[in-house]
Amino acid sequence: xxxxxxxxxxxxxxxxxxxxxxxxxxxxxxxxxxxxxxxxxxxxxxxxxxxxxxxxxxxxxxxxxxxxxxxxxxxxxxxxxxxxxxxxxxxxxxxxxxxxxxxxxxxxxxxxxxxxxxxxxxxxxxxxxxxxxxxxxxxxxxxxxxxxxxxxxxxxxxxxxxxxx
Amino acid sequence: xxxxxxxxxxxxxxxxxxxxxxxxxxxxxxxxxxxxxxxxxxxxxxxxxxxxxxxxxxxxxxxxxxxxxxxxxxxxxxxxxxxxxxxxxxxxxxxxxxxxxxxxxxxxxxxxxxxxxxxxxxxxxxxxxxxxxxxxxxxxxxxxxxxxxxxxxxxxxxxxxxxxxxxxxxxxxxxxxxxxxxxxxxxxxxxxxxxxxxxxxxxxxxxxxxxxxxxxxxxxxxxxxxxxxxxxxxxxxxxxxxxxxxxxxxxxxxxxxxxxxxxxxxxxxxxxxxxxxxxxxxxxxxxxxxxxxxxxxxxxxxxxxxxxxxxxxxxxxxxxxxxxxxxxxxxxxxxxxxxxxxxxxxxxxxxxxxxxxxxxxxxxxxx
Numbered sequence: 001x002x003x004x005x006x007x008x009x010x011x012x013x014x015x016x017x018x019x020x021x022x023x024x025x026x027x028x029x030x031x032x033x034x035x036x037x038x039x040x041x042x043x044x045x046x047x048x049x050x051x052x053x054x055x056x057x058x059x060x061x062x063x064x065x066x067x068x069x070x071x072x073x074x075x076x077x078x079x080x081x082x083x084x085x086x087x088x089x090x091x092x093x094x095x096x097x098x099x100x101x102x103x104x105x106x107x108x109x110x111x112x113x114x115x116x117x118x119x120x121x122x123x124x125x126x127x128x129x130x131x132x133x134x135x136x137x138x139x140x141x142x143x144x145x146x147x148x149x150x151x152x153x154x155x156x157x158x159x160x161x162x163x164x165x
Numbered sequence: 166x167x168x169x170x171x172x173x174x175x176x177x178x179x180x181x182x183x184x185x186x187x188x189x190x191x192x193x194x195x196x197x198x199x200x201x202x203x204x205x206x207x208x209x210x211x212x213x214x215x216x217x218x219x220x221x222x223x224x225x226x227x228x229x230x231x232x233x234x235x236x237x238x239x240x241x242x243x244x245x246x247x248x249x250x251x252x253x254x255x256x257x258x259x260x261x262x263x264x265x266x267x268x269x270x271x272x273x274x275x276x277x278x279x280x281x282x283x284x285x286x287x288x289x290x291x292x293x294x295x296x297x298x299x300x301x302x303x304x305x306x307x308x309x310x311x312x313x314x315x316x317x318x319x320x321x322x323x324x325x326x327x328x329x330x331x332x333x334x335x336x337x338x339x340x341x342x343x344x345x346x347x348x349x350x351x352x353x354x355x356x357x358x359x360x361x362x363x364x365x366x367x368x369x370x371x372x373x374x375x376x377x378x379x380x381x382x383x384x385x386x387x388x389x390x391x392x393x394x395x396x397x398x399x400x401x402x403x404x405x406x407x408x409x410x411x412x413x414x415x416x417x418x419x420x421x422x423x424x425x426x427x428x429x430x431x432x433x434x435x436x437x438x439x440x441x442x443x444x445x446x447x448x449x450x451x452x453x454x455x456x457x458x459x460x461x462x463x464x465x466x467x468x469x470x471x472x473x474x475x476x477x478x479x480x481x482x483x484x485x486x487x488x489x490x491x492x493x494x495x496x497x498x499x500x501x502x503x504x505x506x507x508x509x510x511x512x513x514x515x516x517x518x519x520x521x522x523x524x525x526x527x528x529x530x531x532x
Contacts (some may be wrong), residue, residue: 006390007214009290014394015296021304021366029311034341035359036318043323056256082341 079083180486202469208462212384212455215295216246216264216276221378226253227381230298235289236260236278246381254279260290299383303369310365340364340510348514356517359402363395364510371454373500375495386505387455389447396447399513404439407433407520414522415439442516446509453505457498464491 135157139150215324217227229247236242240260248255254263262278265272270285276292277285293301314333317326326334345360346353385391415435417425424431464487472480 004389006388006393006490007322009292010214010294010296010388010390011394012291013293014300014391015398017300017304018362018366018394018398021307022362025362029308030169030356030358032315033311033318033337035332035356036322037338037342040325080440120523126378159423 135161167458179488181222182484182488184481188201202466202473203468204463207466207469211276211450211462212387213274214357214388215250217276218249218295218298218379219382222242230293230295232276232292233290234262234278234292237280237286237288240287243263243501249276255278269484285500294392295383296385296388297409298374299380299385300370303366303373303385306373309364318479319397332464337361344507344511345514349518352518352521356402356514360510360514360517363399364506367395367450367505367509368502371506372499374454374458375498375502382457386450387458389451392447392451392468395450395509396443399446399516400439402513403442403516403520406517408523410522411520442512446512450505450509453501454498457494457501461491461494461498463493466489 027108135154139154215227216232217229219227227247227250229245229250231243232239232246232249233243238256238260242257242260242262244255244257244262249262249264252264252266254261256262262276263279265275265277265285267273267277267285270277272285272287275287276290278288280286310333314326314330314337317330325331341353341357341361345357349356367386370391373381373386374383374387376382415438416432418431418432418435468480468484469485471483
């Protein structure tokens with residue numbers, strides 16, 4: 001029963017063959033193959049993670065863009081509303097300023113008119129005074145011959161005054 | 166429908182085989198005078214080692230292989246096996262070699278040196294026998310497979326291989342990433358190459374053994390010498406790299422004092438465990454592969470036996486049944502080839518990792 005009796009020659013060659021096989025494969029094959037497989041596995045894992053991240057970023061980007069557009073719309077509306085408000089304010093202000101200016105002008109005019117009136121009144125008073133004095137002088141000069149002549153004189157003088165005015 | 170066609174074709178082939186058998190048996194009965202079939206001889210001749218490699222359809226023509234032997238006086242002799250396989254003696258220098266036919270000496274079928282007084286001396290025999298060449302072919306195939314995968318990665322980088330290389334990668338992934346790595350942890354890169362080498366070597370030898378003709382057909386893993394070497398290597402790796410705690414657990418395990426002090430019962434059991442582990446590895450692979458081969462050969466020899474006992478008709482009928490059963494056995498053996506290679510690797514991994522304990526328990530107690 002040679003099957004159950006290990007043959008020395010076969011043991012020797014088996015050991016030699018296995019040792020050679022081990023040294024060749026352990027040096028050149030297995031570490032390199034395992035490293036390559038691990039590298040590829042990690043590359044695939046990384047790729048999956050990257051793709052997922054990219055997808056979520058893409059989704060986020062869309063949401064962000066939408067938010068930006070909405071924000072811009074809101075700002076635009078605000079600006080337009082502000083502009084309208086500002087326009088009315090400016091108009092109001094201009095109106096008010098114009099009114100104030102006009103009032104100032106009218107006031108100044110009124111003052112000058114008043115002054116002129118006062119001056120002319122003053123003038124008139126002086127003129128009337130002087131005329132009255134002249135008339136009184138004349139009346140006194142003609143003296144009291146008769147009442148009629150005096151009265152005629154006064155009448156004549158008054159007519160002169162009237163005509164000179 | 167496809168299955169039915171396949172079954173019919175298979176049956177037709179089997180029927181043709183039976184017919185062919187009857188035909189050849191009736192022709193061969195004249196030329197072939199050896200009417201008596203010796204099943205035991207045939208079976209062990211096929212399962213055992215040989216000095217030449219048989220080619221199909223001929224029992225006498227063999228591929229000659231080199232014989233390397235150290236004679237009794239220490240001289241080295243090399244010659245081709247074709248000089249002695251026919252039963253002749255061969256004189257190389259002053260030394261005469263022949264293949265022993267002596268039943269009593271225990272060297273039957275082996276190369277012996279015929280001494281001057283006619284007695285036989287078994288020389289130191291380093292011949293490249295059928296099994297040795299089979300081992301070398303298997304080793305070359307494993308190297309070719311691994312190197313082709315290496316070349317692929319060198320050339321293609323990150324691209325995944327397909328076809329045969331893809332299958333290889335799948336097996337490596339299964340054995341290394343899914344089995345060795347979880348068991349060994351961070352020591353996996355150190356022992357992974359040995360375990361992977363063992364796995365692929367055993368697998369290739371198993372599968373080569375199932376191929377009937379050259380370069381297969383050598384019963385490699387069904388030979389105790391082959392499995393013994395593999396088991397001894399695992400044994401050596403396990404015990405030479407074992408940690409202090411591994412040896413402590415064997416000679417002074419954490420058991421009640423009565424079990425280890427006056428009579429070292431537990432240390433003895435643990436020590437026997439060291440020896441039974443490689444023994445189990447060796448015998449499991451050997452017996453599984455030998456059993457598979459033996460069943461197939463017995464089924465085939467059955468045809469000749471029944472033919473001799475009951476005549477050609479029964480032999481023809483048996484051939485159909487036998488071939489169908491042998492085919493089933495071979496398919497089963499293909500599965501067993503994978504399983505046994507994997508089991509050997511798995512157990513080696515577990516044995517080695519068990520020898521690398523760093524005493525977590527004892528550390529936990531002192532802390």
